[in-house]
Amino acid sequence: MTGMPQSVERRLTDPAPHAGAAGFDASRITRPDDTLLRYYAIVSVFSLIAFPIVFLVGYVRFRTLRYRFDDEGVWMGWGWLWRQETSLTYRRIQDIHVTKNIIQRWLGLASVQLQTAAGGVSPQMVIEGVLEAEKLRDFLYIKMRGARGEVADPSAAGGDGGPATHDGADEVTRLLREIREGIGRQQARIAALEARLDARTGGGHG
Amino acid sequence: MAESVRPGAVERASAWVYEGIWGVVSGLLLVPREPPLMPTVGERSGVEVLRLKPGEAYLRYRKFWFWIGLTAVDVALVIFWLVIAWRFPIAGVVIAIPMLVLIVLPDVVAYVAIQLRYDTTWYVITDRSMRLRSGVWTMHEMTLTFENVQNVEIRQGPVERHFGIATLQVETAGGGVSHTQHGPVSAGNNVGRLVGLENAAEVREWVMQRVRASRSSGLGDEIRVTPAGERWSGAALEELRRIRAALE
Numbered sequence: 001m002t003g004m005p006q007s008v009e010r011r012l013t014d015p016a017p018h019a020g021a022a023g024f025d026a027s028r029i030t031r032p033d034d035t036l037l038r039y040y041a042i043v044s045v046f047s048l049i050a051f052p053i054v055f056l057v058g059y060v061r062f063r064t065l066r067y068r069f070d071d072e073g074v075w076m077g078w079g080w081l082w083r084q085e086t087s088l089t090y091r092r093i094q095d096i097h098v099t100k101n102i103i104q105r106w107l108g109l110a111s112v113q114l115q116t117a118a119g120g121v122s123p124q125m126v127i128e129g130v131l132e133a134e135k136l137r138d139f140l141y142i143k144m145r146g147a148r149g150e151v152a153d154p155s156a157a158g159g160d161g162g163p164a165t166h167d168g169a170d171e172v173t174r175l176l177r178e179i180r181e182g183i184g185r186q187q188a189r190i191a192a193l194e195a196r197l198d199a200r201t202g203g204g205h206g
Numbered sequence: 207m208a209e210s211v212r213p214g215a216v217e218r219a220s221a222w223v224y225e226g227i228w229g230v231v232s233g234l235l236l237v238p239r240e241p242p243l244m245p246t247v248g249e250r251s252g253v254e255v256l257r258l259k260p261g262e263a264y265l266r267y268r269k270f271w272f273w274i275g276l277t278a279v280d281v282a283l284v285i286f287w288l289v290i291a292w293r294f295p296i297a298g299v300v301i302a303i304p305m306l307v308l309i310v311l312p313d314v315v316a317y318v319a320i321q322l323r324y325d326t327t328w329y330v331i332t333d334r335s336m337r338l339r340s341g342v343w344t345m346h347e348m349t350l351t352f353e354n355v356q357n358v359e360i361r362q363g364p365v366e367r368h369f370g371i372a373t374l375q376v377e378t379a380g381g382g383v384s385h386t387q388h389g390p391v392s393a394g395n396n397v398g399r400l401v402g403l404e405n406a407a408e409v410r411e412w413v414m415q416r417v418r419a420s421r422s423s424g425l426g427d428e429i430r431v432t433p434a435g436e437r438w439s440g441a442a443l444e445e446l447r448r449i450r451a452a453l454e
Binding site: 096172184 | 235236245334335343344345346347348349350351352353354378379380395396398420441442445446448449452
């Protein structure tokens with residue numbers, strides 16, 4: 001990356017310029033914040049004549065919406081007559097979208113959309129009503145594949161095993177050569193011992 | 207002398223007005239001016255972070271289309287008004303002021319919107335991931351890791367080529383296609399678009415370097431799927447044969 005035009009700005013970050021998800025406990029999020037109901041109310045006002053229906057749908061969603069964040073993945077469920085529950089693991093997240101329209105920004109809300117590799121058009125999970133959406137997003141990002149650099153920096157991730165790289169093949173070759181040399185040495189020793197044994201027994205007989 | 211002073215004064219004044227608009231936008235619409243941040247994971251210091259914006263040429267490119275659209279719409283509106291004024295002179299006088307507003311106001315709004323959108327578009331790229339932000343009315347931020355990238359494309363039309371810019375598309379396996387009457391169309395949720403890059407090829411190399419380093423398919427599979435030594439090289443096989451021979 002040399003010869004960057006001046007529209008490109010590059011700098012080095014401090015080791016910890018951004019706390020990220022530190023001090024943030026996603027497992028505490030079980031319900032949407034009350035602000036979400038206010039957001040649904042404002043949105044339903046815009047639907048004019050359909051206001052009662054849109055608001056009722058929003059109200060039921062708000063009352064029944066539940067989240068569960070654990071170590072491996074996230075579960076969400078909502079609905080009263082028609083129930084819907086979605087689970088996904090953090091490792092399967094493909095990309096994370098955070099959208100905030102003007103009303104959401106005024107209320108301090110955001111919509112966090114999680115996309116997996118399933119072929120649907122709409123995101124597989126839409127998390128609404130979280131006040132700390134940015135922190136939730138960074139928490140999810142850190143849990144995502146590739147964020148911790150498992151591949152780019154295997155030593156940081158423990159470095160056990162690893163894929164069969166060229167180095168791995170060289171390692172196998174080296175080990176095999178040592179085994180062969182070891183066996184050769186053992187055979188030489190055995191031959192020497194046999195010769196000494198022959199000489200001793202031969203001398204005894206002779 | 208006056209000739210050389212005037213453009214500077216106009217630029218200073220427009221910059222001053224634009225700063226005022228920014229004050230209103232960031233205060234009322236709550237649009238941050240700073241680029242988005244990216245959490246650094248692990249105890250690593252000095253991580254290189256690229257903070258990109260569309261190039262200056264992209265602004266000129268958008269304004270080029272703006273002027274074409276402005277000319278087309280305003281000429282149509284003026285002709286419409288002339289026809290009305292010629293047929294019904296009184297009605298022509300009555301709608302003169304509303305027509306003037308209709309001709310000028312959308313142009314001003316669109317011009318400011320182009321500038322605002324340009325100033326709120328950010329592409330933050332680390333060594334492992336990228337975060338793209340765009341939008342004023344609805345702010346949209348997309349975060350993806352290079353581990354999940356499936357393919358990278360550069361797209362450039364003739365007008366974009368003239369301005370020296372291109373769009374870089376980074377696609378993951380997320381999202382999919384929607385089937386419309388025009389056939390399958392990418393839903394676009396899984397595509398990170400870096401529009402208006404002056405150095406699209408360089409950014410692509412940066413991304414592809416990281417994508418090539420990945421040994422998984424980017425579909426959520428575990429990293430260590432291939433056991434070490436599953437496929438042995440020719441040299442290793444030769445060593446095995448010599449061990450076999452040594453044991454005779």
